[in-house]
Amino acid sequence: MPKKARSFTPPQFLVDLLDARSPSGYETEAQAVWDAYVAPKADSTARDALGNRISTLNPEGDPVLMLAGHMDELGLLVTYVNKEGFLYFATVGGIDRVMIPGRRVAIQTKNGLVRGVTGKRAVHLLDGDDRKRVPEVHDMWIDIGVGSRKEALERVSIGDIATVEHGFELMNKSVALARAFDNKAGAYVVGETLVRLASARKKPAARVVAVATAQEEIGVRGATTATFGVNPHIAIAVDVGHATDHPDVDKRRFGDFRLGGGPMICRGPNINPWVFDLLLTCADRAGIPYQIEADPRPTGTDARAIQIARAGVATGLVSVPLRYMHTPCEIVDLEDVEACVQLLVEFARALKHGDNGHW
Template identity: 60%
Template sequence: MAKKKTAKKVSKQKSEAYEAPEFLVDLLNARSPTGAEYEAQAVVDKHVEPAVDAYRRDTMGNRFATVNPDGDPRVLFAGHIDELGLIITYINEQGFLYFDTLGGHDKTMISGRRVSILTKDGVIKGVTGKRAIHLMSPEDRKKVPETHEIWIDLGVKTKAEAEALVRIGDTAVYDQSFELIRGSVGVARAFDDKAGAYAVLEAVRRLKSEKKLAARVTAAATTQEEIGTRGAMTAAFSENPDFAIAVDVGHATDSPDCDPRKYGSFKQGGGPIVCRGPNINPVIFEHIIRCAEKNKIPYQLEADPRPTGTDARAIQVAQSGIATGLLSIPLRYMHTPSEMVDLEDVEHTVQLLVEFALSLKKGERGIW
């Protein structure tokens, strides 16, 4: 088990006149591969627990932050704190580590990366490697390597040396931190879904001081979304809210080679994407749109014909059914080491969540 540590503090992230929120920066830099979300949990504990009315943890590793605990209706905001990772499966006689993937990796992105391995004694650094292009045949150069054809090099000589550092089942993430590159546009290895987790938790922190809040609002930082929305399943069951909004990332399709006829038209900087379709309760959808338009919060519309690949799919069908909505933060280069987000979209998502919660009246439900 990796030690529960907060991410190492880095200098404040500024770009021109824009400064990223410290809570978001800490969350983005926390290493939290699926099933080993310790560092992200510690960041949430630090920034959120002192700022809300009630706070709890569960056996899945979820974190729950509640304001106005006696309010009505009951509302759940959910964003997942796990990220893509690697899990060590085999160590050969020369001390090279082999692994499987946690979550949906693009295999063309894995090799040649610096990685941080989370162990019981702290972080161990390594590099992913494969046979150099100079040593490949023309046919081999055209192939995408299979996972078992890539390894992690610790710079050791023997299996014994490697085993003194890492164990089978230890997990790793790319060694790549958050950085602002232009104004409010930043890159990080895990905007998916640290951006969404920040949005739901920050919304609850802001709601703490709102006197006109009628609803009971809980933000859940969920785990294991990348391998099947597992944390959201138990979170939705234990909270059993009247309304829920999941916040994740969605594809910004304004970069080259994205056909809007197939994927829709979504712009980075265009505001949160509001989903519509069978996974979305129509009452909550219309309520979200009214809040956005009343408060002049920019938004974009997405149609999804099936259960979405987000926590919303699990929340909707928990207990006897939960009126569920979905907001997506536009993101370029999803599931790569350098995902790109405009932090103004994150801020607008926070604002929309706050206004939605404040707009609810006692007794409101999502029955249609």
């Protein structure tokens, strides 16, 4: 008889983060989720001018360990309304233009959500050359179902932000899809790590500072200021990484990573070797599967800002394998997300007084 697959219940904290609309610079909804789930378990939670959420456990502990996962996501920023009431936009973050047309979007306005659809000329109205061309951003618009600029501006304002409406859904067992696993998964991991450490009988030796960072998608901006303020000895950034277990990807160029294979632990110049070795030791000791990622340059994550803050920080990077990054339907295995939490809990507990990652 085949083994029955166990049911998987997704963590509500993660689901609520995924439901939150929080493009870079507009992170209010994700901040509220963090404040509801993490702040009550922390000894203190601070906010700053960039919108970071900075929660501290064991404030007298040593060393200072910072865990960072960015809570911002991609978005469309309203920049112009034409006389017929169609909204033109700029992209916030690295959006693949081919993915933009034909999407339901929610625009956050001072009067609540306004629903719209991203539009472009239909394929029937394109000539041969245009059919081969990816439309420029200025060739697309958001249709909110009005007939004039005046009517549109009664509902939306220049500078309002829109997000694509693709909610969380379990696909098969623990494999799930959502709009913004990049990087609500990482924000969840660092927040949940603090929650579990706070709930344990024995507190870690380290002061643990979990940070939901802002504006990573437009230049690791929140991590830059948060690290300066926290001034950690050691830090782990948690983000998503490219799973390459799907068609049309050259593993010689991008490595071999799969959903369900466990956290991706990065190694390279952006990574402190002492931190890397301790992460592997903790994973082996706890029986946590992992995949090693090699990156020869500063990574495209908060880790690149954290490493060179102040006099330098011993930095690691742990990533959740993810398919279809920066698209409206990203896919992860929630077992990998859980394994990342377990790894960070083990890492925090392994730190001893005086550890600083110097080598």
